[in-house]
Amino acid sequence: MSTDTPRGSDAELSTEETAELLKRIEELETEVADLRTEVDEDSNKMVIIATKGTLDMAYPPLILASTAAAFGYDVTVFHTFWGLEILHEENSKDLKLSSVGNPNMPVPNVIAALPGMDRMTTRMMRGKIAGNDVASVEELIETSLDQGVDLQACQMTIDLLGYDEDDFYDGVTTGVGAASAFQEMEDADIQLLV
């Protein structure tokens, strides 16, 4: 019978009804305990989609990924479009900063657009990074891989940009696409697009 049948305030439960309710409580307690075990066993998971390949935008995904790993998270970073540059062993050492369209730059756009300006602002930024004890992109990649972060390179954009699987750091996962990224995001507690 249904347990939510409305009753008058003077109604009393029969012995069978009480037994049935007690049995139901026991079943629910078991179910809650099972769910709790399941939740505890499931480790936390974070997925980041990294889409940018400039020097400044290489840092947020790598710093968050390695930090989350230190918090015990399973972490996947899916690199697509210009985000691939971060995982490209050669290009990652030469990521640039754009001086145009960045209002935080100390020079106006008309000057920032002159040839050689990106190189200059990039050099300034690299100087600041080194001077402030901030790790290099390469160090953060190695640290992330050491911690078991799954750094993935989107196969479609590898093909689109004409890269080879060997161009990437050892330990980078290739041969993955949007569906596998989505599947991981579905299971994740935190999903970020950077």
Add this chain to the structure above:
Amino acid sequence: MSTDTTETVDVKGQNCPMPVIKTKGAFDDLVAGETLEVVATDSGSMSDIKGWAESTDDAELLDQKEATENGEAVYRHYVQKTE
């Protein structure tokens, strides 16, 4: 020093996120009851290591100290493995 430590990890001269990552790495090698000392120069480590310890089930932050050593600010953190 008031806190007995088993291991020390030196992350002086390293900025975010390395102090937390190195802390986690060294912490994993401890057994229950042991205490890790982390020595950092990153002022953000005060908040970061506290946050990490609060979110980590078997870590308890026993103490955090700030001192000036050889003209630079040094932050010492004491994290105990509880189980």
